[in-house]
Amino acid sequence: MTVVAPDAERSAVGHAITTLTPLRVKEFSQGRQPVGYAINGTPADCVKIGVGSILKSRPPDLVVSGINLGPNTATNIIYSGTVSAATEARILGIPSMAISLATFVDPDWTYAAALGRRLGALILARGLPRKVLLNVNVPNLPRARIKGIKITKQGDSAYVEEYEMRHDPRRQPYYWLSGSYQMHDEDPSTDAWAVANGYVSITPVTFDLTAHDLLAEVADWGWKV
Numbered sequence: 001m002t003v004v005a006p007d008a009e010r011s012a013v014g015h016a017i018t019t020l021t022p023l024r025v026k027e028f029s030q031g032r033q034p035v036g037y038a039i040n041g042t043p044a045d046c047v048k049i050g051v052g053s054i055l056k057s058r059p060p061d062l063v064v065s066g067i068n069l070g071p072n073t074a075t076n077i078i079y080s081g082t083v084s085a086a087t088e089a090r091i092l093g094i095p096s097m098a099i100s101l102a103t104f105v106d107p108d109w110t111y112a113a114a115l116g117r118r119l120g121a122l123i124l125a126r127g128l129p130r131k132v133l134l135n136v137n138v139p140n141l142p143r144a145r146i147k148g149i150k151i152t153k154q155g156d157s158a159y160v161e162e163y164e165m166r167h168d169p170r171r172q173p174y175y176w177l178s179g180s181y182q183m184h185d186e187d188p189s190t191d192a193w194a195v196a197n198g199y200v201s202i203t204p205v206t207f208d209l210t211a212h213d214l215l216a217e218v219a220d221w222g223w224k225v
Contacts, residue, residue: 023039
C-alpha cells in the first residue's frame, strides 16, 4: 500500500486539477519506514500524479480515497474532494472507492477502517462496471451500534450557507463562508437518511452527467443553425 495525499486540508475543492503552479512531492515516513507522499495539490491531483508518475512502474490495483472526516452524502458529493479523487481513479481505469466518517468531532475510525478493508477486498474480487465507483459513508458509531449496511442513492440534503462579513486589522472587510447542514431526506433509500439513522451507506456513483431522460425532449425544440 502507498499513500499519496494532500499536504494540508483540501475540503470542498471538488475535482479541481492544478495546472498553473508546480506540484511538489515530499516523501514522508513513520520512524525510518517510508509510508507515502505529501502533495501540495488537490485530491484529484494526488491520484493523477500518483498513477502517472510516483507509481508509474507499478500502478495500483485499487484506489481508496479517505477515510474522510465528515460525511459525503447528498449534494456534498458534488463538492467533495474525497469523492473526486475516487472519480479520477475511475477515469484512469482503476477500481476505486471513497469512504467517509460522518462526524467532524471525536472520530472513532475503528469500524470505518475495518469496513474499508472488507470493501476493498470485495471490489478487487468482484470488480466494478466502467465509470462506477463506490461512495461509502459510515456513522461515527461502534460496530455494535451500526444498524446495518444499505445500498443507497444520492439524496437531496444540502448546506444552508451564508457569508459572514468580518474586518481585518486594517478595517478592510472580508467574507467567511459559514452555514449548517440541513438534513431533509425522508426517503430510506437515500444516503443521507441511512447515515442519519445509523446505517452504513454505500452508493454506486458514476460521472456521466447527461440527463438522458431529456435528450429527446430537448432535441424536439426545433433547433436550426
